[in-house]
Amino acid sequence: xxxxxxxxxxxxxxxxxxxxxxxxxxxxxxxxxxxxxxxxxxxxxxxxxxxxxxxxxxxxxxxxxxxxxxxxxxxxxxxxxxxxxxxxxxxxxxxxxxxxxxxxxxxxxxxxxxxxxxxxxxxxxxxxxxxxxxxxxxxxxxxxxxxxxxxxxxxxxxxxxxxxxxxxxxxxxxxxxxxxxxxxxxxxxxxxxxxxxxxxxxxxxxxxxxxxxxxxxxxxxxxxxxxxxxxxxxxxxxxxxxxxxxxxxxxxxxxxxxxxxxxxxxxxxxxxxxxxxxxxxxxxxxxxxxxxxxxxxxxxxxxxxxxxxxxxxxxxxxxxxxxxxxxxxxxxxxxxxxxxxxxxxxxxxxxxxxxxxxxxxxxxxxxxxxxxxxxxxxxxxxxxxxxxxxxxxxxxxxxxxxxxxxxxxxxxxxxxxxxxxxxxxxxxxxxxxxxxxxxxxxxxxxxxxxxxxxxxxxxxxxxxxxxxxxxxxxxxxxxxxxxxxxxxxxxxxxxxxxxxxxxxxxxxxxxxxxxxxxxx
Amino acid sequence: xxxxxxxxxxxxxxxxxxxxxxxxxxxxxxxxxxxxxxxxxxxxxxxxxxxxxxxxxxxxxxxxxxxxxxxxxxxxxxxxxxxxxxxxxxxxxxxxxxxxxxxxxxxxxxxxxxxxxxxxxxxxxxxxxxxxxxxxxxxxxxxxxxxxxxxxxxxxxxxxxxxxxxxxxxxxx
Numbered sequence: 001x002x003x004x005x006x007x008x009x010x011x012x013x014x015x016x017x018x019x020x021x022x023x024x025x026x027x028x029x030x031x032x033x034x035x036x037x038x039x040x041x042x043x044x045x046x047x048x049x050x051x052x053x054x055x056x057x058x059x060x061x062x063x064x065x066x067x068x069x070x071x072x073x074x075x076x077x078x079x080x081x082x083x084x085x086x087x088x089x090x091x092x093x094x095x096x097x098x099x100x101x102x103x104x105x106x107x108x109x110x111x112x113x114x115x116x117x118x119x120x121x122x123x124x125x126x127x128x129x130x131x132x133x134x135x136x137x138x139x140x141x142x143x144x145x146x147x148x149x150x151x152x153x154x155x156x157x158x159x160x161x162x163x164x165x166x167x168x169x170x171x172x173x174x175x176x177x178x179x180x181x182x183x184x185x186x187x188x189x190x191x192x193x194x195x196x197x198x199x200x201x202x203x204x205x206x207x208x209x210x211x212x213x214x215x216x217x218x219x220x221x222x223x224x225x226x227x228x229x230x231x232x233x234x235x236x237x238x239x240x241x242x243x244x245x246x247x248x249x250x251x252x253x254x255x256x257x258x259x260x261x262x263x264x265x266x267x268x269x270x271x272x273x274x275x276x277x278x279x280x281x282x283x284x285x286x287x288x289x290x291x292x293x294x295x296x297x298x299x300x301x302x303x304x305x306x307x308x309x310x311x312x313x314x315x316x317x318x319x320x321x322x323x324x325x326x327x328x329x330x331x332x333x334x335x336x337x338x339x340x341x342x343x344x345x346x347x348x349x350x351x352x353x354x355x356x357x358x359x360x361x362x363x364x365x366x367x368x369x370x371x372x373x374x375x376x377x378x379x380x381x382x383x384x385x386x387x388x389x390x391x392x393x394x395x396x397x398x399x400x401x402x403x404x405x406x407x408x409x410x411x412x413x414x415x416x417x418x419x420x421x422x423x424x425x426x427x428x429x430x431x432x433x434x435x436x437x438x439x440x441x442x443x444x445x446x447x448x449x450x451x452x453x454x455x456x457x458x459x460x461x462x463x464x465x466x467x468x469x470x471x472x473x474x475x476x477x478x479x480x481x482x483x484x485x486x487x488x489x490x491x492x493x494x495x496x497x498x499x500x501x502x503x504x505x506x507x508x509x510x511x512x513x514x515x516x517x518x519x520x
Numbered sequence: 521x522x523x524x525x526x527x528x529x530x531x532x533x534x535x536x537x538x539x540x541x542x543x544x545x546x547x548x549x550x551x552x553x554x555x556x557x558x559x560x561x562x563x564x565x566x567x568x569x570x571x572x573x574x575x576x577x578x579x580x581x582x583x584x585x586x587x588x589x590x591x592x593x594x595x596x597x598x599x600x601x602x603x604x605x606x607x608x609x610x611x612x613x614x615x616x617x618x619x620x621x622x623x624x625x626x627x628x629x630x631x632x633x634x635x636x637x638x639x640x641x642x643x644x645x646x647x648x649x650x651x652x653x654x655x656x657x658x659x660x661x662x663x664x665x666x667x668x669x670x671x672x673x674x675x676x677x678x679x680x681x682x683x684x685x686x687x688x689x690x691x692x693x
Contacts, residue, residue, distance in 0.1 A: 190600020191525040191580050193560055200596060223594050224557030228544075239545075241559070275554045278532050281588070282552075285612065289650075408655075494655055 018102035024050070025095050027061065039085045039100035040077035060089045060098060074103050153185060153198070155205060155256035161185045161198050170242065170262050173229050194246065197222040198258060201248035205256030222246040224263060224270075292488060299485055308343040312336050371516035372411040374447050375403025378437050381418045385426070392426060395434040405439060405447045407513040409493045414513075417489055420482040421451040421509050428455030428507065445515045446495075454506040458499055466499050486511065521564070523578045524688055525600050526681075529593075529626060530607035531618040532586025535641040538671035539607065540583045543681045548672050558597055559583040567686045577685055587622055598626040603635045603688040605680065606664065608656075610640045610649040616656060635687040636664055639680055643670035 020034035020041055032044045043051045050057040056072055069090035077085050086103040089096060151171040153161040163171065163183050174194065175185055188199030204220045207213030226243040243263040250256055315336035318324055324332060375398075382396050389396040407414070418437065425435045433454040440448050458466055467487035486509075487497040495513045502508040528536040537555050541547050544563045564578045582601070587593050604626055606619040616638075623636055638660055640653060646668070649656075653668050660666045665683070669676040 191523050193558065193582075196596065196599065223597075226555070226557065226559040228559070228561045243556070245557075271554060271556050274556060275552075278554050278586075278588075279552070282533055492651065494651070494659065 020100040022098040056087050149262045151260045153258040193225045197246050208250035220248040308339040311339040371406040372414050373404040374407045377414050381415050385422050393431040394429045398437045400439040406516040407447050408516050417486050420486050425451050425453040429453040447513045447515050449511045451509045457501045457507045521578050524602040525580045526603045527582045527601045528605045529622045531615040534607045534609040534615050535671045536583050536607045542671045542677045555585045595629040598629040603684045606638045610642050613651050637684045638664040638666040639669045641669050643668040644672045
C-alpha cells in the first residue's frame with residue numbers, strides 16, 4: 001500500500017475503527033489485511049483477481065481511477081452482521097488502494113436521519129394532501145354556494161375577510177377588487193355597507209367565541225341593501241341596481257363565515273308586497289284627507305240649511321193647526337214658499353261654491369295689516385250669541401287682553417271657530433253660571449283663546465277623542481262636528497286645539513293661534 | 521380623495537330616491553318605487569370652501585328606507601355618517617315630523633353633532649301643499665336650513681347636496 005494522502009488520513013483519524021484494506025495492481029490483488037471478516041473480504045486472496053460477487057468490485061475496476069478517489073457509502077457487505085462499510089478507493093502510480101471503514105454508527109445515524117426525513121416528508125405530503133382536500137372542499141363548497149347566488153367570506157386570523165375560492169363576478173364588483181388584487185375585505189369602514197357589516201359580524205363572532213353573546217343565536221343578518229354598480233354583464237358605462245343581504249354564521253368550531261346573498265326574485269317579491277302596502281297607505285291618506293274636508297263642508301251646509309228649513313217646518317205646523325184664517329194661511333204659504341226657494345238657491349249656491357270652499361280651507365291671511373283681530377272677532381261673536389245665552393240664563397263675558405291681537409287665519413272661519421266653542425259651552429253651562437271667552441297674547445308669538453264654563457266638564461273616557469268627528473259630549477242637538485271643525489281649522493293655520501278640566505270645576509277649551517307679526 | 525357618508529332620511533314616498541337619482545344621474549321618474557333597506561350611490565363633487573379652496577369630495581349617499589309600521593331602520597345604518605339630509609313631502613305635512621323624529625334617533629346613534637339639512641320636497645306641487653312653504657319653513661329649526669326642492673324639476677337639488685358637502689368639509693354641525 002502506497003502512502004496515504006493527507007485528506008484520506010484525516011478521514012481515518014476521525015474515529016474510524018475496524019479498518020481493512022486491499023491493494024490491487026493490474027487487476028490482481030497484491031495485498032489484503034485488517035478487519036477482513038467484518039468487511040466480508042475473506043474471499044479476497046492475494047495473487048488472485050477480485051471475486052465477481054463483491055458488490056464494490058465493479059465500482060473499483062469499471063473505470064480507470066483518476067486523481068479523484070471513489071467513495072462508496074454504507075454498504076452492507078456482511079449479511080450476518082449488523083455492519084456497514086464505507087469504501088474509499090484511489091489510484092496512485094498504477095496501484096489501486098482500497099480502504100474499508102466501519103460505517104455502522106454512521107449508517108444508523110443516517111438511517112435515523114433518513115427515517116425522520118421520510119416521516120417529515122410523509123407528514124408534509126399528508127398535510128399538503130389535507131390542505132389540497134380542504135381547498136377542493138372549500139372550492140366545491142364555494143362553487144355550490146355560488147351556483148345558488150351566494151358567496152362566502154371567511155374571517156382570517158388577521159381579522160380580515162376573504163373568499164375561500166375565486167368569487168363570482170358580482171362579489172368582485174361589489175368589493176371593487178381590481179384584476180390581480182388580493183381578495184380581501186377589511187371590516188369596520190362605516191362608509192362602506194359590507195365593510196361596516198363585517199365589523200359587526202367580527203364583533204358577533206368574538207361574542208360567540210367568548211361566550212358573551214346569546215348561545216341560541218347562531219347567525220346575524222344585515223338588512224337588505226342596494227348598490228348602484230357598473231353592470232357586471234359587460235355593458236360599459238351602464239349602471240344598475242343590485243341588492244344584497246349578508247348573514248354572519250358562527251360555526252361550532254369557532255370560525256366565522258359571512259354568506260353574502262345576491263338578492264333577485266325574493267327581493268322583488270318583498271318590494272312588491274311593501275309597495276302594495278304603501279300605495280294603499282298613500283291612497284288611504286289621500287282619501288281620508290278628502291273625507292275630512294267633505295265632512296267640514298257638510299257641517300257648514302247643514303248649518304246654513306237649518307235656518308230656512310226651520311221656517312218651513314214652522315209654516316207647515318201653523319197650517320196643520322187649522323187656526324189660521326184664509327189671509328194668514330195665504331201669507332204662511334207664501335212665507336213657506338219663500339223659505340223653500342231660499343233653500344233651493346242655497347243648495348245651488350253650495351254646489352256652485354263647493355270647489356271654491358275646498359280651496360278656501362287652505363287659504364289664510366298672515367299679513368298683520370289685514371289679518372283678523374282675535375279680540376274684535378271674539379267680541380262680535382259673543383254679541384251675536386248674547387240672545388241665546390240670555391234665554392238660557394247664562395252670562396257670557398269677554399276677558400283678557402284688550403287687543404288688537406292679529407292672528408294667522410281668516411275672519412269668517414275664526415268666527416265660526418269661536419262660535420262653535422261658545423255654542424258648545426252654552427250646551428253644558430248650568431243656569432246662572434258664567435261663560436268666559438279669554439284672550440291672551442303669549443310669549444313666542446302665540447295668541448290663546450280660552451272658552452271656560454262651569455258645566456260638568458268632559459268625561460275622561462272621551463277626552464282623548466274629543467276633537468275627532470262625531471264625538472258628542474252628551475247633549476242633544478250637537479252633531480259632533482263642531483270641535484272637529486275647530487281642530488282642523490286651527491291646525492291648518494299652524495295652531496292647536498286642546499281641552500283641560502277647568503280649575504274649580506268645569507271645562508276649559510283652548511285654541512292657540514299664531515300671531516301675525518311683521519316678521520312673518 | 522376625501523370620502524364622506526351622507527344619509528337621506530324621511531318617511532316613505534317623500535322622494536328620497538328621486539332626489540338621489542336627480543343629483544347623481546340627472547334623471548327623474550314619476551313612478552313611485554319603494555326602497556327596501558338602503559340604497560347606496562356615489563358622486564364626486566368639487567366644493568369651494570370658505571377660504572376659496574376647491575376641494576374634491578366623494579359623497580357616498582345612503583338612501584335609507586322610509587320608516588313606518590312595515591319597515592324600521594336599523595340604527596347601524598347611521599354609523600359613520602358625516603351629514604344627514606332630512607326629506608319631507610310638502611304635500612304631506614306629517615312627514616315633516618317623521619323626518620325630524622328619525623333625525624333625532626340618527627343623531628343619537630351617531631353620537632356627535634353632524635350637519636343636518638331639511639329638504640321640503642315636491643316643490644313642483646306647491647299648489648297642492650296643504651300648508652304653504654313659508655309656514656312650514658317657519659315651523660322648522662333654522663339650524664336645519666330648510667329649503668324647498670323638486671326632484672322632478674331639479675330645483676335646488678344640486679345646491680342642497682353641495683351645500684351639505686361644503687358644511688361637512690367645513691366641519692360644521
